[in-house]
Amino acid sequence: MPKLTSSKLSTETGSPSGFSSSSVQSAEADRLEALRNYQILDTPPEAAFDDLVRLAAYICGTPVSLMSLIDAERQWFKAKAGDMDIAETHRDIAFCQYAMMAEDVFEVHDAQLDPLFRQNPLVTNDPNIRFYAGAALITPEGLPLGTICAIDTEPRHLTVQQRDALRILAKEVVAHLELRRARLQLEQETQKLEGLLRLANDRAQSMFMVSRSEIFVKQDSRLVRVHTEDIRYVEALGDYVNIYTSRERYTVYSTMKELEAKLPSREFARIHRKYIVCLDRITAIEGDSVQVDVGRVQDRNVPTLIPIGNSYKATLLSRLNLI
Known part of the structure; x- marks a missing residue:
């Protein structure tokens, strides 16, 4: 399975060869705009997303699973399964910022042995991450928002079936995001229409x-x-x-x-x-x-x-x- 290597990461998260820094900044601006258009950051837990991260933990056999959204300077957890008390971390130390840019499921078998992560405070301190696997949440327009990921304090490998299941769950998360956005847009349009109707009725009454x-x-x-x-x-x-x-x-x-x-x-x-x-x-x-x-x-x-x-x-x- 294709994986994002440490050398490739340094390219993709910086300024890729053949791309100007301005094009990278433009792509990041588009990504952040797409994320904010979902109106989901800092919202309360929702059963649909909680259920999907629980499934990810069951399927991958890990004690923790997360739905992570990558904002400009932080990663924020919309849904959590397992013993994970933190609500967000700085983006600089987020495993998910790399996973969302990967071409396939991004897997770190033992973070202590990985030169990219072995000095990461999430590895050297609580929650003591050793294993990480994340599948990117990609919008229909091809923009990465974050990941659904599985985490363990022990090294491990996913099976072919588990990796495939994580890909499917990532698509399901995006499908729920789309449904949620459509519902919010409908509610907002309905409120606008009702406001216009009230205004028209008030004017008609005064006339x-x-x-x-x-x-x-x-x-x-x-x-x-x-x-x-x-x-x-x-x-x-x-x-x-x-x-x-x-x-x-x-x-x-x-x-x-x-x-x-x-x-x-x-x-x-x-x-x-x-x-x-x-x-x-x-x-x-x-x-x-x-x-x-x-x-x-x-x-x-x-x-x-x-x-x-x-x-x-x-x-x-x-x-x-x-x-």
């Missing part, structure tokens, strides 16, 4: 504050203009209300109190805790119910029967022209 002859309702991420004169009645359904017009039914997230404040008070009346009716659409009162002409072509001459709440009946009768 028609005097007459309140129109309201705007949100339907499938659209704002729909509804003429209040076309509303027959309103029905409460928990956190939502149904607005019935002569042609349509609109279901919106609102309360009866909010909607009642938007309707012209001279034309509408609350007749029940669950119902608001247009007074002009009442065709009859029978006992504790009113009949409302819904006005739909298919339902014409078939009025709707709506109950009257006891506490609303006197107010309703006082607003009707009784003979």
Whole structure:
């Protein structure tokens, strides 16, 4: 299996032969921008990543496994399995900064014998690393973010199957990063849209504050203009209300109190805790119910029967022209 040797490392982590320092700096800037676009640095533990590092430890047979992300001057551990108390280290001493640049799984069999790592404080002091194996986390654009790695305090070698499993786990980590980023972007876009809709609704409300002859309702991420004169009645359904017009039914997230404040008070009346009716659409009162002409072509001459709440009946009768 191809490995990154100490001589190759000094080239790849510095200024590679044939590449200017400016191109190396540009590539590092692109890498850091990609990492920050995932919005994952310094976030709390997440089960998906914790599960993957546990799998890495089980598969590789090591007491410790990590998901490491390499920032500009540090390596930060998003997920940890095993006895590893530190949350981050300086980038200069990170094994993972070399592993993420390797062409394949980067493996150090015995760090005490490796000239690149034998003076590393992570080797000479706690956690006393002897064995390290890391697979790079490569974005779909080909930019390395860090590694998923397995660590032991005893020298060892991975089998062919274990190395292959570590490659697969690295791809799974990146897949979860992509899903996580997509979810965050969707949430942010949804918040922006809701903010715009609230702004539009507020402006619409102010435009028609005097007459309140129109309201705007949100339907499938659209704002729909509804003429209040076309509303027959309103029905409460928990956190939502149904607005019935002569042609349509609109279901919106609102309360009866909010909607009642938007309707012209001279034309509408609350007749029940669950119902608001247009007074002009009442065709009859029978006992504790009113009949409302819904006005739909298919339902014409078939009025709707709506109950009257006891506490609303006197107010309703006082607003009707009784003979």
